[in-house]
Amino acid sequence: MKKFIKLTTVLFLALFVSVVFLAAGSKEKAAPEKEAEEVQAVKIEKPAPGYHKPEVSTRMIDTSKYKKPAPWTIGFSNASLSNSWRVSFVAHLRYGIEELKKQGLVKNYYETNANDDPVKQIADIEDLVTKDVDLLIVSAATAEALTPAVEKVMDQGIPVITVDRNISSDKYVTFVEASSTEMGKLQAQWLAAELQGKGNVVCLPGLAGATPAEDRLAAAKKVFSQFPGIKILDVQYTSWSPVEGKRIMQTLIQKYPQIDGVWADSGLQGSGAAEAFMDAGMEVPPITGEDFNRFLKMWKKNNLTAVGVTFSVRMGYEAVQIAKKVLQGEEVPHHDVVPNLVITEENLDQYVRMDLPDDYWAESMPEVAEMLFGK
Numbered sequence: 001m002k003k004f005i006k007l008t009t010v011l012f013l014a015l016f017v018s019v020v021f022l023a024a025g026s027k028e029k030a031a032p033e034k035e036a037e038e039v040q041a042v043k044i045e046k047p048a049p050g051y052h053k054p055e056v057s058t059r060m061i062d063t064s065k066y067k068k069p070a071p072w073t074i075g076f077s078n079a080s081l082s083n084s085w086r087v088s089f090v091a092h093l094r095y096g097i098e099e100l101k102k103q104g105l106v107k108n109y110y111e112t113n114a115n116d117d118p119v120k121q122i123a124d125i126e127d128l129v130t131k132d133v134d135l136l137i138v139s140a141a142t143a144e145a146l147t148p149a150v151e152k153v154m155d156q157g158i159p160v161i162t163v164d165r166n167i168s169s170d171k172y173v174t175f176v177e178a179s180s181t182e183m184g185k186l187q188a189q190w191l192a193a194e195l196q197g198k199g200n201v202v203c204l205p206g207l208a209g210a211t212p213a214e215d216r217l218a219a220a221k222k223v224f225s226q227f228p229g230i231k232i233l234d235v236q237y238t239s240w241s242p243v244e245g246k247r248i249m250q251t252l253i254q255k256y257p258q259i260d261g262v263w264a265d266s267g268l269q270g271s272g273a274a275e276a277f278m279d280a281g282m283e284v285p286p287i288t289g290e291d292f293n294r295f296l297k298m299w300k301k302n303n304l305t306a307v308g309v310t311f312s313v314r315m316g317y318e319a320v321q322i323a324k325k326v327l328q329g330e331e332v333p334h335h336d337v338v339p340n341l342v343i344t345e346e347n348l349d350q351y352v353r354m355d356l357p358d359d360y361w362a363e364s365m366p367e368v369a370e371m372l373f374g375k
Contacts, residue, residue, distance in 0.1 A: 138172075296308065307343065
């Protein structure tokens with residue numbers, strides 16, 4: 001009987017040990033599967049080359065109360081001409097105005113430049129109103145500061161079209177842009193996919209307080225937040241300057257020993273950041289930019305790992321087309337979006353112009369590019 005009890009005890013212990021080992025084995029086996037599931041959950045595709053247009057509000061505005069007989073007087077309050085994108089954007093707007101003049105639709109056109117000073121821009125707007133403008137186009141230096149000034153113009157019965165940079169309220173007729181939110185998102189999606197969801201990233205937005213810079217940065221952060229393996233080391237505003245982009249990147253290179261990717265919301269500071277790495281004798285990490293020709297030429301010449309997402313300079317021309325419709329009393333969209341073009345290594349050769357100056361923007365209308373560069 002004692003032998004039977006001992007045998008039973010031994011068998012029970014053996015069975016218990018076997019169950020424990022099997023359970024441990026199943027846990028070890030499940031761990032890689034769980035890890036694979038987590039990786040799969042944050043897997044993201046790179047944006048396809050070509051045009052992308054986000055879904056926006058389809059709200060339409062009845063402008064019959066703004067209808068006026070031609071010829072008209074149009075004013076443009078510009079935030080600044082501080083970089084080549086703004087120069088090209090304004091050139092497209094002026095080209096549209098010249099077309100309307102040739103058609104006999106515009107008699108007077110007034111333009112001001114605030115040099116990125118909100119206080120000056122408010123004074124500029126007040127001055128333009130005294131010139132009896134039939135319509136005002138505004139590219140706001142900063143959203144918060146310019147909102148009351150634009151609302152006051154609208155209250156006086158003068159239609160306002162905001163372009164490139166918006167105000168904080170929706171008291172305007174139409175906002176014309178290439179979606180900054182979509183742009184920041186597409187750039188961040190590409191970088192996250194290129195880094196396979198993990199790595200140290202620095203963010204280089206443009207001008208602090210300007211809606212394009214803030215919207216792009218917010219969209220990029222939202223994408224990066226989906227990837228626990230991506231760490232944002234630093235965020236530094238660059239004022240959309242190649243010089244500032246290079247200076248800031250030189251400082252960041254010294255501060256952080258490992259930078260795996262650079263999210264730059266424009267090719268302006270993006271080109272400066274890339275130059276900082278090259279001057280330091282370092283490989284340029286995956287980097288985002290735009291259709292700025294200097295960025296595209298550096299990309300092609302140095303075989304960079306990069307992407308360009310456009311904020312089309314053509315929106316200047318588009319704003320004038322909307323202005324024409326408003327003064328003719330036609331229905332217009334409250335939010336008018338020019339598509340974002342994604343440039344990858346697959347279509348880079350279609351857009352880079354090695355024969356044109358650095359300040360050329362690939363989304364330029366041929367007529368405006370010829371006007372600016374002679375070809």
